């Protein structure tokens with residue numbers, strides 16, 4: 422069986438990847454306690470010791486606003502660490518799957534972003550993630566035998582991991598009668614489980630002898646588009662349909678200007694799934710369909726706690 426190294430096993434996507442990668446090989450999964458991503462020598466040593474056929478990196482510095490005050494840390498985790506993974510992968514002949522973000526774009530488009538569209542991050546987090554993409558591409562430019570895929574995704578939420586927009590809406594909605602949510606940023610809510618499903622499809626291609634090797638950047642999200650307001654309304658509707666105890670009576674759409682944050686976010690960051698489509702076993706589900714599944718899982722967890 423192929424050896425697969427999963428880095429970032431405890432994050433939202435990492436937890437789901439533990440499930441979807443398991444059938445594809447012998448998965449060695451590490452989290453922060455086993456690997457500090459700010460220490461490139463630890464990354465190199467772990468990859469050499471594991472000698473994986475495939476490395477999947479689901480770890481990242483994901484605190485979008487906090488990154489503005491911790492740029493060096495964001496760059497270390499989101500750019501220097503994946504660069505080291507690419508170098509070590511190349512040296513050992515391993516393939517590398519890395520995850521990036523819609524926040525590499527400035528949001529000035531009004532139709533879904535393609536992989537070839539110019540990037541223009543609006544904040545430190547997006548800049549650091551873009552720097553990670555470029556670093557991997559530069560290793561490949563120097564060593565064309567490096568096999569890699571970068572999956573850009575967006576608006577990630579799931580039942581696992583520490584926190585996300587859906588969990589926040591449910592927590593706040595449990596005690597407050599009104600939620601005020603930004604309605605002028607458009608993207609695609611994407612469940613961590615679907616991302617793990619898409620990454621498993623890429624992984625399978627890398628691991629299957631004779632299969633066409635994935636290459637370069639791929640966009641992947643659930644299907645459809647929504648504002649944060651639309652997403653909040655759907656979260657509350659789905660939870661309420663399951664009998665979730667909620668105090669919220671009204672969800673009010675507000676503008677980004679009414680909810681200032683340290684980092685500017687793209688007004689529009691829908692990603693086109695066109696390039697990755699032929700690699701997937703089925704079209705990506707509509708975001709609302711995946712949301713229903715995640716809320717059901719959260720509800721089961723709520724009931725069993």
Ligand SMILES: NC(=O)c1ccc[n+]([C@@H]2O[C@H](COP(=O)([O-])OP(=O)(O)OC[C@H]3O[C@@H](n4cnc5c(N)ncnc54)[C@H](OP(=O)(O)O)[C@@H]3O)[C@@H](O)[C@H]2O)c1
Nearest residue numbers: 431432433434453457458480481483520522574575576577
């Ligand atoms: N979340 C989103 O909305 C979103 C949107 C677009 C793209 N993405 C991308 O999708 C990928 C997965 O995101 P996610 O939401 O699953 O992230 P997440 O839940 O925040 O998980 C990230 C993981 O990385 C770990 N990590 C951070 N710094 C580390 C360090 N110095 N050493 C070792 N581990 C470290 C974290 O550990 P701790 O928990 O201990 O900090 C956490 O387990 C990332 O590449 C992210 O940039 C996310």
